[in-house]
Amino acid sequence: MKILLINQPGDYYDLLQTNIRDQLCKRNEQPDLLHLFVKNVKELETGMKKLKPFWEKNTALTIWVSWYKKSAKIDTDVTENVIRNYALKNDLVDVKVCAVSDAWSGLKLVVPVSKR
Numbered sequence: 325m326k327i328l329l330i331n332q333p334g335d336y337y338d339l340l341q342t343n344i345r346d347q348l349c350k351r352n353e354q355p356d357l358l359h360l361f362v363k364n365v366k367e368l369e370t371g372m373k374k375l376k377p378f379w380e381k382n383t384a385l386t387i388w389v390s391w392y393k394k395s396a397k398i399d400t401d402v403t404e405n406v407i408r409n410y411a412l413k414n415d416l417v418d419v420k421v422c423a424v425s426d427a428w429s430g431l432k433l434v435v436p437v438s439k440r
Contacts, residue, residue, distance in 0.1 A: 328355035328378070330371055331362065339425050354381060359388045361428065365401050368410060376414065383440040387416070387433040396427040407431045415439060 328349045329336065337343065349355045358375055362368040368389065379385045391402035408418050411433045420432040 325356045326353050327357045327359065330358070330360045330375075331367065332359065333361060333428070335425075354378065355385065356382070357386045357388070359390065359430075361390045362402055363392065363398075363400055365406060368402055368407065372410060372414065379416070379435055383435040385435070388430045389433060390424050390428045390430040392427060393423070393429045398427065404429065404431055407433075 325347055326349045327344060327347045333339075337345075355378060358378060360368075360371045360375065362371060368391075372389075375387070379387065389407050391404075391407065392398040392400045404421060408431065411418055411431075415435065416433045417436050418431050418433055422430050422432075424430045
């Protein structure tokens with residue numbers, strides 16, 4: 325599995341408690357999984373626009389978008405609903421939500437089966 329990380333926090337590998345560096349995408353490789361971390365809506369919109377060619381090319385792609393939880397007490401205008409609404413307007417659906425860490429939540433997005 326090839327993974328593309330965007331804007332990951334400095335402690336990302338500590339959060340995973342495993343080394344995935346050998347799975348990271350090299351230049352010009354097509355990822356199987358994307359993980360985008362965003363601090364605000366502008367980062368969400370900019371990041372997702374740049375990533376759209378990946379899910380257009382590989383409709384089986386898994387996309388995780390992470391944002392600061394309210395309990396992290398870090399100022400953000402991103403919520404689960406903001407990400408979900410963006411996804412729906414861009415031919416993606418959400419299928420899972422999770423806690424990534426004490427500070428980050430994650431929403432899993434995929435291309436709907438009917439569009440694969």
